Amino acid sequence: MSDQTACQRDARPRRLILAGAHRQPGYCLSCGIRAQSVCSVIDDDDIARLAETAVETLVLPGRSFIEEGAPATDFYNITSGNVKLFKALPDGRRQITGFATTGHFLGLAVSDLYAFGAEAIDTVRLCRFSRARMRLLMDDFPRLERRLLAEASNELVAAQNQMLLLGRKTARERVASFLLERVREVANPSEDVPLPMTRSDMADYLGLTIETVSRTLSWMRTERLVTIGKGHTVRIIAMERLHALAAGEAG
Amino acid sequence: MSDQTACQRDARPRRLILAGAHRQPGYCLSCGIRAQSVCSVIDDDDIARLAETAVETLVLPGRSFIEEGAPATDFYNITSGNVKLFKALPDGRRQITGFATTGHFLGLAVSDLYAFGAEAIDTVRLCRFSRARMRLLMDDFPRLERRLLAEASNELVAAQNQMLLLGRKTARERVASFLLERVREVANPSEDVPLPMTRSDMADYLGLTIETVSRTLSWMRTERLVTIGKGHTVRIIAMERLHALAAGEAG
DNA sequence: GGGCTGAATTGATCTGAATCAATGCCTTTT
DNA sequence: AAAAGGCATTGATTCAGATCAATTCAGCCC
Numbered sequence: 001m002s003d004q005t006a007c008q009r010d011a012r013p014r015r016l017i018l019a020g021a022h023r024q025p026g027y028c029l030s031c032g033i034r035a036q037s038v039c040s041v042i043d044d045d046d047i048a049r050l051a052e053t054a055v056e057t058l059v060l061p062g063r064s065f066i067e068e069g070a071p072a073t074d075f076y077n078i079t080s081g082n083v084k085l086f087k088a089l090p091d092g093r094r095q096i097t098g099f100a101t102t103g104h105f106l107g108l109a110v111s112d113l114y115a116f117g118a119e120a121i122d123t124v125r126l127c128r129f130s131r132a133r134m135r136l137l138m139d140d141f142p143r144l145e146r147r148l149l150a151e152a153s154n155e156l157v158a159a160q161n162q163m164l165l166l167g168r169k170t171a172r173e174r175v176a177s178f179l180l181e182r183v184r185e186v187a188n189p190s191e192d193v194p195l196p197m198t199r200s201d202m203a204d205y206l207g208l209t210i211e212t213v214s215r216t217l218s219w220m221r222t223e224r225l226v227t228i229g230k231g232h233t234v235r236i237i238a239m240e241r242l243h244a245l246a247a248g249e250a251g
Numbered sequence: 252m253s254d255q256t257a258c259q260r261d262a263r264p265r266r267l268i269l270a271g272a273h274r275q276p277g278y279c280l281s282c283g284i285r286a287q288s289v290c291s292v293i294d295d296d297d298i299a300r301l302a303e304t305a306v307e308t309l310v311l312p313g314r315s316f317i318e319e320g321a322p323a324t325d326f327y328n329i330t331s332g333n334v335k336l337f338k339a340l341p342d343g344r345r346q347i348t349g350f351a352t353t354g355h356f357l358g359l360a361v362s363d364l365y366a367f368g369a370e371a372i373d374t375v376r377l378c379r380f381s382r383a384r385m386r387l388l389m390d391d392f393p394r395l396e397r398r399l400l401a402e403a404s405n406e407l408v409a410a411q412n413q414m415l416l417l418g419r420k421t422a423r424e425r426v427a428s429f430l431l432e433r434v435r436e437v438a439n440p441s442e443d444v445p446l447p448m449t450r451s452d453m454a455d456y457l458g459l460t461i462e463t464v465s466r467t468l469s470w471m472r473t474e475r476l477v478t479i480g481k482g483h484t485v486r487i488i489a490m491e492r493l494h495a496l497a498a499g500e501a502g
Numbered sequence: 503g504g505g506c507t508g509a510a511t512t513g514a515t516c517t518g519a520a521t522c523a524a525t526g527c528c529t530t531t532t
Numbered sequence: 533a534a535a536a537g538g539c540a541t542t543g544a545t546t547c548a549g550a551t552c553a554a555t556t557c558a559g560c561c562c
Contacts, residue, residue: 087415089499095415110401115408142393145400150361152403157366159410164338164346166417167458171519199540207418212519214541230528248340422549450510463549465511481558504562511556521546531536 056127059120066106066118075134076106081124082196085116086204096205098158099197101185105151107131121196166207169248174206175216176246179226183236192233307378310371317357317369326385327357332375333447336367337455347456349409350448352436356402358382372447417458420499425457426467427497430477434487443484 056079059065065076068087083100097116100106106126109115129137138145165174183193195202199210206213217234220226225238225245236242307330310316316327319338334351348367351357357377360366380388389396416425434444446453450461457464468485471477476489476496487493 085411087411089415089419091499093419093499095418097411097414108400108404109408110404111408116411138397142396145393145396146389149359149396149400149403152400152407153359153361155407156403156410157360157362159407159414160336160338160348160367162414163348163410163417164340166414167346167455168340168344204418209520210540211521211542215519218541248342248344460550461510462512462551466549469511506561507559509556509558511554513554514552516549516551517547518550519546520548521544523544524542526539526541528539529537532534 055129056125059124059126061120061122064117064119065124065126066114066116068115068117069113072107072109072112072114072131074107074128074130076118077127078102078104078106079125079127082121083118083124084121084197084201085118087116094204095207096201097162098155099205105148108148108152121201171208171212171216172219173246173248174208175213175220176225176242178202178206179234179236180242180246189236189239192229192235195232195234306380307376310375310377312371312373315368315370316375316377317365317367319366319368320364323358323360323363323365323382325358325379325381327369328378329353329355329357330376330378333372334369334375335372335448335452335456336369338367345455346458347452348413349406350456356399359399359403372452422457422459422463422467423470424497424499425459426464426471427476427493429453429457430485430487431493431497440487440490443480443486446483446485
């Protein structure tokens, strides 16, 4: 289904999610969500200029807004919610290549076609702007380009880790690695870790089946590595052992 | 083993491999190997300046020049030969995340540690320069940064393809995909495709074992999909069927 | 040419995860 | 509260690819 059918458009153009507003201080267009330090290369006037060309869009759970193989016309900046990115084979086999949340940029393709699809896990808000606009933006703000390069480098490192996981780790090691990846999203490692995606999504991310993910989580519960809460949460109760398992140092 | 022990240094500093010289026209520092069009943003004077800070190094087959987890001090530009990039688990399981050849940049890490190791497959020549120097270079030549971003985007696409392969493809589909990836390195798809890496490297790249790679290639030979030549070459004789196989459209 | 060495092939068997098959458990709807 | 539907869990069985085990082959060095 196309963007137009999948998304409800807000009537009025909205501001990009940048510094200030309801975001934490230090976050801005050129920093992306994972910025650790303040990066204030874009001032309020710039923001106002940028916002003119961006349209905020609401994407309902389960709707896709990037179609693998479709012409890559737009850039996206996720302003809230969770997204899954994936590639598929003709017979329906699917590999989720990553999950993206608030602040992430999507659509940074060199090719004219999107190399992956993107689908909302929960309700997602995102800002869309054209690739042409993005190019002008990069000309105006060279540090945006530098930031995107840093972002791409980080994703490349994550991709390499995932290749190691998919190519060489056992089911238990995969699930352990996944949980440790998710626990970094919360402030305190001993609090509940939200897993907004379904078992099916986890399976397609880890190169396993739903059943194996489920069995493995059950095994971790009986081994007292984790407790499994209601409503898509997990709490890690044996962090050290889970780390050892994820690194392939234990059975 | 460290860089110093692994590499023989040339006595004199050498020029970077850029436009002209023994490279094809259109290749230059800011373009990298895969550039399809001419990109002459760096002139001869610039090249002379850059060359002052680069040292060309010779790496013998099987020697590693980037150690996973070691401090990321340098950038590398491969000027000839083939390199494998990999990550490893403590027990020795290994995943090759990619192969790099002439023109490739290595060491573009945000972290202070290298996220992967790099080892020479055959005799490799490369230019090394410090990350500090690379940063200055990017300040001087903004289009270098843009080119690196494009390069990183392409690698990200390749990484996503590899995740699909590792997570969801069968052994036959993996080997077929690999051969089609390698055939793009040669001018004519019906000529011999060089496979400079060992079966073990292929296995570690495809998430398989040596035996499965060998068996699968033998099967492809009996199915008249390929002929297997002497000295690490393969010739594709049924391109269409191989494509269908790689895409998961056939058994 | 004749051994030597490491890589590659081929065969036999085993196993971790997939597949097939119920069953259980929330959430939504009426 | 009951029905319905989707997701998750658990069990039984199968199978693709791993593992274990010989050969065979290709360089290489004398």
